[in-house]
Amino acid sequence: MLDIITYVLIGIGLFFNLMAGVGLLRFPDFYTRLHAGTKCTTFGSIFLIGAVVLQSVAAWIDGGWGSPDSVLALHAAIALAAILVTNPTGAHAIARAGHRSGIKPVQAVVDDLEDAKFND
Amino acid sequence: MSWLPAVVFLGVCIAIALVRVAIGPTVPDRIVGLDTVNTIVVVAMVLLGAAFREVIYIDVAIVYALLSFVATLFIAKYIEKGKF
Amino acid sequence: MTRFVATTVASFLLYLFLTTASGAVGLWSLEELALGVLLALIVAALTRDVLKGDWVRLLSPRRCALLVIYLVGPFFWAMAKANLDVAYRVITGRIKPGIVRISPKLTNDASITLLANSITLTPGTLSVEVEEKTNDLYVHWINVDESVLAQTPRDYTLICGGFPEWARRIAG
Numbered sequence: 001m002l003d004i005i006t007y008v009l010i011g012i013g014l015f016f017n018l019m020a021g022v023g024l025l026r027f028p029d030f031y032t033r034l035h036a037g038t039k040c041t042t043f044g045s046i047f048l049i050g051a052v053v054l055q056s057v058a059a060w061i062d063g064g065w066g067s068p069d070s071v072l073a074l075h076a077a078i079a080l081a082a083i084l085v086t087n088p089t090g091a092h093a094i095a096r097a098g099h100r101s102g103i104k105p106v107q108a109v110v111d112d113l114e115d116a117k118f119n120d
Numbered sequence: 121m122s123w124l125p126a127v128v129f130l131g132v133c134i135a136i137a138l139v140r141v142a143i144g145p146t147v148p149d150r151i152v153g154l155d156t157v158n159t160i161v162v163v164a165m166v167l168l169g170a171a172f173r174e175v176i177y178i179d180v181a182i183v184y185a186l187l188s189f190v191a192t193l194f195i196a197k198y199i200e201k202g203k204f
Numbered sequence: 205m206t207r208f209v210a211t212t213v214a215s216f217l218l219y220l221f222l223t224t225a226s227g228a229v230g231l232w233s234l235e236e237l238a239l240g241v242l243l244a245l246i247v248a249a250l251t252r253d254v255l256k257g258d259w260v261r262l263l264s265p266r267r268c269a270l271l272v273i274y275l276v277g278p279f280f281w282a283m284a285k286a287n288l289d290v291a292y293r294v295i296t297g298r299i300k301p302g303i304v305r306i307s308p309k310l311t312n313d314a315s316i317t318l319l320a321n322s323i324t325l326t327p328g329t330l331s332v333e334v335e336e337k338t339n340d341l342y343v344h345w346i347n348v349d350e351s352v353l354a355q356t357p358r359d360y361t362l363i364c365g366g367f368p369e370w371a372r373r374i375a376g
């Protein structure tokens with residue numbers, strides 16, 4: 001039962017990571033590629049690392065309170081937290097840098113930022 | 121549990137993202153590809169740690185995630201033509 | 205002083221998470237605990253000048269509980285919808301992008317950070333730039349709804365739903 005849940009989680013995570021790769025190739029401009037590259041990998045890693053945490057917590061419960069599997073579970077959770085905090089912040093930095101270095105959104109119906117003047 | 125096929129599949133995703141890094145066409149496009157590769161590498165390291173039951177992979181993954189974030193910020197600052 | 209204590213406790217907790225299963229005192233050995241306290245005090249002393257501001261008030265139990273409820277409830281649901289939406293657009297290639305300006309009227313840095321990160325991870329939107337005087341956000345929207353364009357300032361309920369209210373409640 002536990003293994004089935006784990007395999008489902010791994011399947012969902014791999015699907016979204018593949019969508020990130022395909023989206024990077026298919027989308028027409030920088031901003032839309034950033035959508036695919038940021039959202040899909042973050043969501044995919046929640047499921048993949050969630051599968052690791054699930055398995056190691058189960059092993060922790062089997063092995064008793066002081067078992068070394070606790071290290072695996074907690075460190076994987078910390079890695080997930082690091083990804084969740086750094087990924088959107090990094091995407092924000094890249095988007096801002098891209099716009100300031102002069103990249104225009106392709107096929108845009110509206111661009112409020114271009115109309116506003118940035119002096120700094 | 122067999123984790124290694126998942127790691128191989130993530131390797132395919134990394135290869136697809138590396139195509140975008142290679143063909144560009146602009147510098148920010150390449151950075152988006154690089155950022156994606158970084159995240160997938162972190163996840164792949166965590167899966168390898170679970171596959172071999174070695175915590176050292178996951179420790180390296182945590183440090184890699186934080187350092188790649190700093191690197192992304194620095195490259196973004198660089199192409200922004202801003203002051204450090 | 206409260207800032208110093210809060211930094212020490214946070215560093216010590218992170219150290220405890222990273223060194224489980226090392227001995228017999230709970231999950232830790234006595235040496236690890238002693239070294240953890242020492243390192244946490246060093247970190248707090250070194251970062252005393254960097255971590256300025258009134259961020260300690262964000263640690264109140266009510267705000268933390270609200271943050272957890274927000275993350276597992278409305279935020280995770282919106283994130284799931286966002287990813288299915290992006291996957292759909294990856295496959296079909298049907299996009300209508302644009303950059304719109306929204307004025308959520310938030311007043312401090314913590315809440316605008318929370319809102320910007322939420323916007324980046326949720327349906328079809330990506331925060332690009334923040335105007336620091338008014339805390340207005342410029343958002344790249346992958347599928348612009350034409351009805352929003354009729355008026356300025358833009359109506360943000362279509363873009364980020366109830367997130368500004370949550371950000372105000374958690375960090376405002």
